[in-house]
Amino acid sequence: MSTIDDYQNNVEIQWCPGCTNFSILQAFKKALVELDRMPQEVCMVSGIGQAAKLPHYLKCNFFNGLHGRALPVATGVHVANPRLTTIVVTGDGDCYGEGGNHFLHTLRRNPDITVVVNNNEIYALTKGQASPTTPLGESRTLQPKGVQLTPLNALAIAILHGCGFVARGFAGDIEHLKNLLVEAISYRGFSYVDVIQPCITWGTHPMNWYRDRIYKIGDSYDPTNRESALEKSMEWGNKVPIGIIYKVASSEIFAGRFRKAVSTRPMFEFQPPNRKIIFKLLSAFRASDGSHKEAHTD
């Protein structure tokens, strides 16, 4: 059985004191304990940004890669070792800006990974430029007269493209977020949680502004209905839903056919390649009319 302490390491945390990322870190630890995962069973993948530093602060396997490129790396990890619990922690800039194309196409692939976007509606690490989720009109370091681009609705894109688990969390409610993470990580297939994560340094609104607007999706809501899920994903402004917005059974998992045909083991455990097969394939390039016997039998 794993405990919170298993996930504790002694790395100095580089976030601003009081940053809401601390709550997300806490929710992660609790969720992994609740799921009884041991650190060695978990692999966290991230890009670059404040959010993307999270894997350093939680004892487990991690790949902290390039800005925007966490999803393809995580896809690779999942393909090579489906037994790992692979989790991507990323930011709104990382995932929807620089990494937008990978977001689109990883949805289509449906690897069995969980993607958590710490969405602070801003590029925090680079000091406050607009991100793809910054609301219209907000002024930013690089948009002094206000953002003029329509914000991205990544939840809706996910719902439209076969993602079977789409949720929104709030860093201000650790318990609720922890539950979402437990469900997301347990889900077989691509699961996606966008987390409202107010930045207390560059953000526009204080925590309470969000608290006033956020409401939890009630029990009567049917998360299996795509139309209502799409509608829910577009709710924004005075009322912002958190909870599971869309959940249906996953379509076939990425590389499923290959795994069925070959082996479910981690690739590093695969048997060494069969030389016979290679010789056979190579022989196809040589005229073999019996007049010449095979040169290689080793």
Add this chain to the structure above:
Amino acid sequence: MSTIDDYQNNVEIQWCPGCTNFSILQAFKKALVELDRMPQEVCMVSGIGQAAKLPHYLKCNFFNGLHGRALPVATGVHVANPRLTTIVVTGDGDCYGEGGNHFLHTLRRNPDITVVVNNNEIYALTKGQASPTTPLGESRTLQPKGVQLTPLNALAIAILHGCGFVARGFAGDIEHLKNLLVEAISYRGFSYVDVIQPCITWGTHPMNWYRDRIYKIGDSYDPTNRESALEKSMEWGNKVPIGIIYKVASSEIFAGRFRKAVSTRPMFEFQPPNRKIIFKLLSAFRASDGSHKEAHTD
């Protein structure tokens, strides 16, 4: 007044004889003539692929750039010279695969350009790999056992992200397509037309297969309603709608604020930079307490 001949050049066309791209080329020429644009008023921008060769076959200004990168180039052209009729011709691989991130974010920007995607559901120029729009299960050079990725619904993404003109055309109906192009090009704001363009060399289905399924959206359809537009964008299979799926007034056009503040002229006509202003801005970096007079007055 422009005529079809104005758009004729003597470049040898490299498409397969009978390719449906010829029809799209024809529709373009007709549309431009109907709109009475002269070749020098038109700028075609493309990436790489069979579709992307089109600008070579139609006499006008053109920028045939990199695979996947037509949209940012066209955005630049529009910003620099909003008087040009800027049209992007691209393929499903070019626009939704390699160029997916630009598609997402150009929608958000809303430059006044028209994007036409010759969608043959395949990478044709590179000999038949799957594209983001290849249907599930179809077998391809690189997917011999069938495509396992959910196809992209780019029309829905566009509708969701502020694109005010979303349409689908069919290369098998030049007149209908021409009309769509006329409307798209006339639209002020980002307009987007996905054209079903069966590839007769690598494609799966003959022209008739498409003809049997395609129907024209009727007059009773209200293209200003977002919900029904989203629904329409998801219709696929036995019945495939063509026509204007979504049309609403455009939100503010990209760089509109700059244009209002500065000038509506092409940038190459801007007055040379005002040295006085530069000296003033530079002076901000020097303590000026009157004890030292300005060194530069030239």
Add this chain to the structure above:
Amino acid sequence: MKDINVIIAGAAGEGIHTVGDILARTISAQGYAVFTWQEYESRIRGGQNSYSIRISEKPRNAPLLQADALLGLNDGAVNKYKPLLKEEGILIAQRQSRKRMITIPFGEVAKEELNDKIFANTIAIGALTGVLGADLDTLNQVLAEKFKKKGQGIVQGNLSAAQKGYRQATQQCKGMCAWKLPRQEARYYLVSGNEAIPLAATFAGCRFIAAYPMTPSTGIINYLAKEGELLGIFAEQAEDEIAAINMALGVSYSGARAMTATSGGGFALMVEGISLSGMTETPVVVILAQRPGPATGLPTRTAQGELLFSINAGHGEFPRLVLAPSDPYDAFHKIVKAFNLADKYQMPVIVLTDHFLADSQFSVLDFHLNTVSPTSYIADPQKIRDYKRYQLTKNGISPRLCPGQSRHLVGVDSDEHDEEGHITEDLDVMVRSMVKKRLSKLDSLKQEISLPEETNVNDADIVFVGWGSSRGALLEGLRLLKQEGNKVGMIHFTELWPLPEFSFPNGKTYITVESNATGQLARLLRSEYSVSFKGTISRYDGLPLTGEYIRSNFNEYYR
């Protein structure tokens, strides 16, 4: 025997590829060393392209330009390629246009005598087989094999077509065709670079390839996608090249060998990922199949334009290996070396091929597979007490474990990091140590690099210095220039970064021979060996270097 060069010309989509392949296989099955290369436009139909087949007793594996026999499938093809036909050569075409030719209206014959135009090309193949004096039996076997999936009817039709062409040709040949290709003992592999590479990768234990289609690299992933489940290799078409290399890095981090393949523009997009491989010390093998640039350039042509780019690609400084195999045999061996050294030194390895090597078929008698094997460099988790992914060691190589394999945690980081892979700002100690650790791997890596191949250098006044796939052309150039009385030699590099300890003998004139316009090899060697060059024989029109090109350029510019 004297080498015979056959050119088959026609439009894209007209079937010259099939015609060429069948003929090449036939001659190969007849026991001869065959070398084929193609040149074609970047389009799917139309244009005029050619497929050249060189036939010799021992492997020559270099292109010849002039044709002994030319088969033209249409009038345009005949017109375009006739200038390459030697005066004493033989044209095979549908319409009479010169004296020394075989005229058979393939299309008409097929339609009238075999009731189907599709047999036209096989009539032509039969004719060529006849002209060359090879056995119809051998052709029949190849045809039967080729078409067996299409059913007995198609096989029969093709056999009849072949016979018709063969007969007509041998009749018309009387007194004109002097060639005889009697059956011989030898059996060569007839294989292209893009065929040898995926098999070599499999042999080396590669488990994953992600790539985005791009000529001339696509053949590699195509092959692996087809045979993947048999070979235990997963092949994925990525949404772009950036995803491709990052997926490969994810797989490699997880402990399995991974690769990607691309061409110039796609490689440009991977450059950030290469730097990531360098920083995280995650092995990856990248095949860079060169074609003429800049930008989209000439997608279906050949070049050696990315030597300096590949050696210097990536921000920051980190060890890498750059290999440039000379032919499919060498490619097989270099790919195994690439995977082994990528793993051993935990770094990116770039393998430079080009359209010429990727697409041309070479004759190889034996791959000597028993001389190479994959070697694993993953550490044993049992033997490690406290694991640190970036443990500082003498030679700079830290033990590599797989995440999930044991209780040990594996953390890697693209920021500058400490031994456990966590972000560091300890400039004075940790940062300096990590920079040194990574770069110190170069010292031992240098010891693994093979010396360049030297041919006739001692006796030479003039030494041609080349690299990669031009080896065959260089050797041919030497032969031709020797015949003209020159004292020439060759130094040929296939392992280009880091460069091995080597010194250029004094007192010789050195000239590089390169398929690029700026003499990149010369720039590289000047910097690393302080050798000077008289100049460069450059080819930059998209066609491969040939012995004849080298000979004539030498005579024009350097005598």
Add this chain to the structure above:
Amino acid sequence: MKDINVIIAGAAGEGIHTVGDILARTISAQGYAVFTWQEYESRIRGGQNSYSIRISEKPRNAPLLQADALLGLNDGAVNKYKPLLKEEGILIAQRQSRKRMITIPFGEVAKEELNDKIFANTIAIGALTGVLGADLDTLNQVLAEKFKKKGQGIVQGNLSAAQKGYRQATQQCKGMCAWKLPRQEARYYLVSGNEAIPLAATFAGCRFIAAYPMTPSTGIINYLAKEGELLGIFAEQAEDEIAAINMALGVSYSGARAMTATSGGGFALMVEGISLSGMTETPVVVILAQRPGPATGLPTRTAQGELLFSINAGHGEFPRLVLAPSDPYDAFHKIVKAFNLADKYQMPVIVLTDHFLADSQFSVLDFHLNTVSPTSYIADPQKIRDYKRYQLTKNGISPRLCPGQSRHLVGVDSDEHDEEGHITEDLDVMVRSMVKKRLSKLDSLKQEISLPEETNVNDADIVFVGWGSSRGALLEGLRLLKQEGNKVGMIHFTELWPLPEFSFPNGKTYITVESNATGQLARLLRSEYSVSFKGTISRYDGLPLTGEYIRSNFNEYYR
């Protein structure tokens, strides 16, 4: 006077940047040449960072490491930076910890005497001003200017705070502080690279910048976004670096000057776009602000690691210009040159800066703006009858027109193309001509390149060879080593590709000095000038080169 070096240390978010800026402006307004540089971690709050201010009579514009005065805003900062304080130096801090120090509990004083903790830092500034013997009046003017937008109350509070600090310091100073900085005549611009560059770009007629945020380049677009409407420049934050360079190319194709700015990883992503610029002959200026790599590396530190990468970045071969200015003055002039030559030769220009140059403030007496100006190279459409974008010309430069400007059509193509910009496969004539046309531009381009700067080379035995932003440190190194009796000189490059005709005098020992680990300049110069080097003085810990670093490394390794 002897130079004074002041270090202000504190956590991120504690305000050392504001403190440093106010003090630097005060001393600058007092008439002295000030040089400032900062070193900080890649985080928004916490850590311990420093802001150094060097004060001298004439511009020195190079960092000093040791402090004459150290202001520590918190205990951790004092502990971390105290080792840099000279024995005879003075510490200013809240708590007594050594003899030679000024102790003022800023926070308490602010709270108790001014009712607000926010004035703590201004008390510290006042104290420093007092310690340095500068005028309180000057400080008051700077404070009034700085806070005027915040209202009279805040201004008054700050003035009182400054006075308190100043008084307490001068009292405690008695007998300890020897410095005096009386008001002087000179008025320097106190400006960083990232401030000079956007103004220079505006001056050069740039109309567009697209960039994706990346330290240390972001300041450039930030500035232009703020002043864009005033300057007629449109600034756009792109979704990624690939979009940034392609947007810039779209603008440039349309006839307006355009640029982008980034750092290593972002530049890696732009490499394909650079090749596109080369092929389409579309001008673009790319600022590459270097930081230590590979990969994410050390985002807020400095390095010169991308020299060879930038010279060789891009598939295929095409002319480019690579500049590496030495300071903001030089940067201003080089940026204008960059835009002019990009336009004249229709090619990409890469300007290498680094975190040190981008962020440090240098003192410049006069920018001599009347010695430079933007020059247009767009042709006159009236004078052209039949327009061909890629017309073959003697010097390789074809007339450039703007689409939509006249009846002439402007077509550009990333494929190999004919004179009108249409795809060509005419290998023999068109392809060869186009390759030659593009590369022949290099001949005249070479004539435009400035020679390296030579300092004391004739008299020297040892010559240090450097490039880019390390010029100030090199000159200081020379001074220090001369004092020790060495015969040393300097050759300093700021225009690095193509390299000009130049020869290194014989009989000297050459050593390159570089902020990288592999001696990239040495590799480049060996290849181009056949000069040999005794070695390289390398710095690769993320901190800038200093005169002292050069002196001590020289003594340790090269004597």
